[in-house]
Amino acid sequence: xxxxxxxxxxxxxxxxxxxxxxxxxxxxxxxxxxxxxxxxxxxxxxxxxxxxxxxxxxxxxxxxxxxxxxxxxxxxxxxxxxxxxxxxxxxxxxxxxxxxxxxxxxxxxxxxxxxxxxxxxxxxxxxxxxxxxxxxxxxxxxxxxxxxxxxxxxxxxxxxxxxxxxxxxxxxxxxxxxxxxxxxxxxxxxxxxxxxxxxxxxxxxxxxxxxxxxxxxxxxxxxxxxxxxxxxxxxxxxxxxxxxxxxxxxxxxxxxxxxxxxxxxxxxxxxxxxxxxxxxxxxxxxxxxxxxxxxxxxxxxxxxxxxxxxxxxxxxxxxxxxxxxxxxxxxxxxxxxxxxxxxxxxxxxxxxxxxxxxxxxxxxxxxxxxxxxxxxx
Ligand SMILES: C=CC1=C(C)c2cc3[nH]c(cc4nc(cc5[nH]c(cc1n2)c(C)c5CCC(=O)O)C(CCC(=O)O)=C4C)c(C)c3C=C
Ligand SMILES: [Fe+2]
Ligand SMILES: [Fe+2]
Numbered sequence: 001x002x003x004x005x006x007x008x009x010x011x012x013x014x015x016x017x018x019x020x021x022x023x024x025x026x027x028x029x030x031x032x033x034x035x036x037x038x039x040x041x042x043x044x045x046x047x048x049x050x051x052x053x054x055x056x057x058x059x060x061x062x063x064x065x066x067x068x069x070x071x072x073x074x075x076x077x078x079x080x081x082x083x084x085x086x087x088x089x090x091x092x093x094x095x096x097x098x099x100x101x102x103x104x105x106x107x108x109x110x111x112x113x114x115x116x117x118x119x120x121x122x123x124x125x126x127x128x129x130x131x132x133x134x135x136x137x138x139x140x141x142x143x144x145x146x147x148x149x150x151x152x153x154x155x156x157x158x159x160x161x162x163x164x165x166x167x168x169x170x171x172x173x174x175x176x177x178x179x180x181x182x183x184x185x186x187x188x189x190x191x192x193x194x195x196x197x198x199x200x201x202x203x204x205x206x207x208x209x210x211x212x213x214x215x216x217x218x219x220x221x222x223x224x225x226x227x228x229x230x231x232x233x234x235x236x237x238x239x240x241x242x243x244x245x246x247x248x249x250x251x252x253x254x255x256x257x258x259x260x261x262x263x264x265x266x267x268x269x270x271x272x273x274x275x276x277x278x279x280x281x282x283x284x285x286x287x288x289x290x291x292x293x294x295x296x297x298x299x300x301x302x303x304x305x306x307x308x309x310x311x312x313x314x315x316x317x318x319x320x321x322x323x324x325x326x327x328x329x330x331x332x333x334x335x336x337x338x339x340x341x342x343x344x345x346x347x348x349x350x351x352x353x354x355x356x357x358x359x360x361x362x363x364x365x366x367x368x369x370x371x372x373x374x375x376x377x
Contacts, residue, residue: 017107021133021168022100022335023124024093025140025153028114029076029083029292035117036073040065042116048152051219068257075297086114088290088322089141092331095323099332108335109133113160115153121160129166136161136170137339139331141289143182144213144230145175148220151366158370162377172345173338174366177230179348181330183237188326190284191242193318197282205313206279208248210270211235213287214294215253215262227287228263234286248279251286254303255294271307280314281307289321 030039044050045061052060076082093110100108109131113124128136138157140150154172161170176182190209197207213231221228235251254267267283274281283303285295299317307315321327338346345367 017105018135019107019109019131019133020100020335020339021128021131021136022093022096022108022110023128023136023138023157024089024096024110024112025138025142025150025157026085026089026112026114026290027149028117028120029085030117031082031086033073033076033081035082036076037065037069039117040068040072044068046115046152048148048155064258072293075293078297078301079293083117083292084296085290085292086112086118088292089114091323092141092290092328095325095328096331096335099328100335103336113153113157115149115156121153121156122163125157125160125164125166128161128168129164133168135339136166136168137335138170138172139335139338140173140175142287143175143179143234143289144177144227144287146216146220146225146227147223148216148225148227150174151369154366155369155373158373159377162374170344171338171341172366172370173334174345174347175226175230175351176330176334176348178233178237178351179330179334180237181333182327183234183241185321185324185326185330186234186286187238187241189321189324190238190282190318191244193284193316194242194244194282197280197314197316200316201280201314206248206277207314207316208250208274208277208279208281210267210274210281210283211238211249211251211286212254212267212283212299213251213285215256215264215266217258217260218263219260221263231287238284238286254298267303268306271303271312272310275307275310275312278311278313280316281312282316282318284318285320289327291320291322295320 030036041062044064045057050057050061089112093112097108097110100106111124111128112119113121138154140153142149201207216227232251239247239249250270252265252267252270253263256262283299288295304315334348337348
């Protein structure tokens with residue numbers, strides 16, 4: 001990917017170890033039942049999510065959030081009334097910080113900026129400013145780039161950083177969908193789950209892997225989002241490293257929440273096909289790097305029940321990466337590469353061009369969108 005606007009490294013303010021603030025982006029989740037409605041309002045009034053004219057958005061977003069509150073509350077009730085995302089992301093931040101601080105010449109501090117619930121960009125940008133870093137690295141915890149996730153977080157960060165008068169040189173990492181270390185770490189987790197499932201299952205029953213990614217409205221992909229293509233790249237990289245010849249596998253999409261047409265096949269349709277084919281399934285979450293409501297409720301409760309009803313002869317689930325040391329090692333590698341790249345928007349070493357989006361690439365236009373957000377702040 002040709003990514004614009006180089007920002008050359010500057011000498012350290014301290015003259016000693018370079019102080020690098022790493023800001024981990026994630027979506028965020030409610031921390032109590034009463035946070036569910038305002039969290040959903042934040043989500044559905046985001047222009048990256050609800051793509052309608054600006055004057056309608058605050059109204060329509062609140063109506064959609066109001067309608068979504070009941071099913072979301074039921075889901076979070078299963079998890080004790082809150083999302084585990086904040087704690088899990090903070091654990092990832094602490095593990096990454098420990099790895100990075102083993103590097104000579106580097107003093108790293110990892111911060112968390114959630115898009116729709118606390119800690120959000122404004123409070124994190126103020127904390128980063130107070131720490132006075134020599135440079136800032138923005139690290140999405142979404143492996144694949146979508147304007148609805150990484151793009152939205154980066155734009156929100158640019159606004160918040162400008163308001164906090166945080167002027168340290170900043171590098172934004174766009175994605176790491178087929179980074180070798182990430183693919184290796186993910187494949188090891190899938191392989192462990194596969195071996196466990198195979199050991200439990202009747203040897204006569206075939207096992208199919210369902211790589212289940214978060215869905216997106218089809219219109220967002222048609223508008224140029226490289227997300228679906230990058231999900232396919234992740235799956236290809238993981239399958240290559242699994243060492244399971246002729247693996248029966250499919251990429252599918254879960255968590256449809258609006259009535260528009262979403263990209264497919266849906267994970268539910270794939271469960272139906274597995275029931276029809278009488279094959280057991282190993283479901284692998286492939287677009288989230290930590291457990292949250294869509295893995296712990298949708299995959300572990302709802303789809304499991306659905307699979308039973310559909311006559312699927314076995315249902316297994318691979319864990320999300322969370323603070324798996326190999327995954328954290330891959331993040332550390334990404335941080336080292338990105339901060340040394342001399343670019344303000346950085347891809348990872350060996351990233352392949354997205355064939356459809358090249359020339360009109362959302363990563364390339366992200367720099368301009370971040371600049372506009374900064375100017376408007
Ligand atoms: C139009 C709506 C949505 C789009 C597009 C969307 C994209 C998207 N989301 C994730 C990852 C997560 N989503 C989470 C929660 C969540 N997402 C939506 C809607 C859209 N997401 C809603 C309404 C919610 C709230 C929960 C619910 O009502 O079901 C979460 C956090 C879950 C938690 O534990 O709190 C994550 C993470 C991706 C990767 C993505 C597009 C690529
Ligand atoms: Fe979502
Ligand atoms: Fe691209």
